[in-house]
Amino acid sequence: MKIKTFAPGKIILFGEHVVVYKKPAIAVAISRGVNVELDSRCDNNICVNIDLINYSSQLELVDKKLNYQCDEDNKQITDYVYEAINMFEFENGFNLNIDINMYLGVGLGSSATITVATIKALALYTDTNLTKEDIAEYAHNIEIKIQGAASPIDTAMSTYGGLIYIDNESKLNRIDCNMQLPLLVSNCEISANTGLLVESVRKKYEKYPEIIENIFSTAEELVNEAKDTFIENDSNKLANLININQGLLDALGVNTLELSDMIYKVRGYGATGSKLTGSGGGGCIYAYCPDNIDEFYNKISEDYLTFKCEQSDSGVYGEIITQDK
Numbered sequence: 608m609k610i611k612t613f614a615p616g617k618i619i620l621f622g623e624h625v626v627v628y629k630k631p632a633i634a635v636a637i638s639r640g641v642n643v644e645l646d647s648r649c650d651n652n653i654c655v656n657i658d659l660i661n662y663s664s665q666l667e668l669v670d671k672k673l674n675y676q677c678d679e680d681n682k683q684i685t686d687y688v689y690e691a692i693n694m695f696e697f698e699n700g701f702n703l704n705i706d707i708n709m710y711l712g713v714g715l716g717s718s719a720t721i722t723v724a725t726i727k728a729l730a731l732y733t734d735t736n737l738t739k740e741d742i743a744e745y746a747h748n749i750e751i752k753i754q755g756a757a758s759p760i761d762t763a764m765s766t767y768g769g770l771i772y773i774d775n776e777s778k779l780n781r782i783d784c785n786m787q788l789p790l791l792v793s794n795c796e797i798s799a800n801t802g803l804l805v806e807s808v809r810k811k812y813e814k815y816p817e818i819i820e821n822i823f824s825t826a827e828e829l830v831n832e833a834k835d836t837f838i839e840n841d842s843n844k845l846a847n848l849i850n851i852n853q854g855l856l857d858a859l860g861v862n863t864l865e866l867s868d869m870i871y872k873v874r875g876y877g878a879t880g881s882k883l884t885g886s887g888g889g890g891c892i893y894a895y896c897p898d899n900i901d902e903f904y905n906k907i908s909e910d911y912l913t914f915k916c917e918q919s920d921s922g923v924y925g926e927i928i929t930q931d932k
């Protein structure tokens with residue numbers, strides 16, 4: 608049997624950091640993510656291969672289970688795969704090839720994406736009927752188990768896809784619009800600690816409560832305007848809102864010289880809107896490029912690791928390519 612699945616990564620388009628204070632945010636699932644290919648084996652071996660991190664291993668099923676224990680002191684990206692495998696019982700082993708087509712550990716939801724794509728492949732292999740709600744829940748539980756805490760946003764984005772408005776009660780609402788979102792994502796290759804950056808904003812809030820409260824309220828207004836802008840399909844306004852949100856994040860102190868360099872370079876090439884995405888302090892920026900994306904991509908990718916993407920509406924999907932006879 609051969610199975611193929613795909614789950615999308617995500618980027619936060621608007622409202623990072625203020626979302627911690629129950630203000631709204633907007634995220635989008637992207638057409639870059641993780642492809643999983645599963646090939647059944649006749650023996651009891653489970654072979655996992657992840658080219659991007661040069662990882663390959665072979666473990667054995669005992670009484671249909673893997674019984675993998677992750678090392679509490681040394682958590683690995685592979686733990687997400689093994690925790691997903693731990694959920695199921697198998698009659699036979701399999702080869703699992705995990706092809707990561709996104710950047711790891713820079714706020715694009717890579718661990719959630721790997722988990723969701725793997726669960727989908729294993730559900731098809733074991734003929735287990737899982738709804739998207741089940742997949743999102745199991746993947747979120749795996750993230751909590753490995754990370755200690757995790758917001759459900761990344762696993763939900765990978766599972767359901769789409770353009771999502773996270774409201775003041777942290778509920779995820781799909782924005783239905785016909786707007787295309789051609790995006791460039793550039794990686795400054797400096798990893799940042801989300802917890803420390805969230806803490807730095809909190810300290811600023813405590814020090815200058817009125818000023819920061821005003822920034823939060825402005826961000827809230829901006830995110831709500833952005834939601835309407837998607838529905839109105841107004842690409843000029845969207846670009847302006849992206850740039851204003853970048854200014855607010857700079858004011859909160861989470862921008863860096865490297866991120867600014869990328870943001871202004873891509874704007875200099877002609878991209879109309881660009882901002883950091885996620886925690887800041889490193890990681891990625893995105894540029895919204897309704898026109899000439901190839902031209903901007905060719906230029907910015909000479910200086911920075913960059914990929915092109917657009918929104919992914921479908922979320923996780925998979926199919927059985929060939930059945931066992």
Ligand code: PMV
Nearest residue numbers: 623624626714715801885886
């Ligand atoms: O970079 P990410 O995807 O971990 O996003 C962090 C987003 C913050 O708003 C800064 C924190 C959070 O938990 O929402």
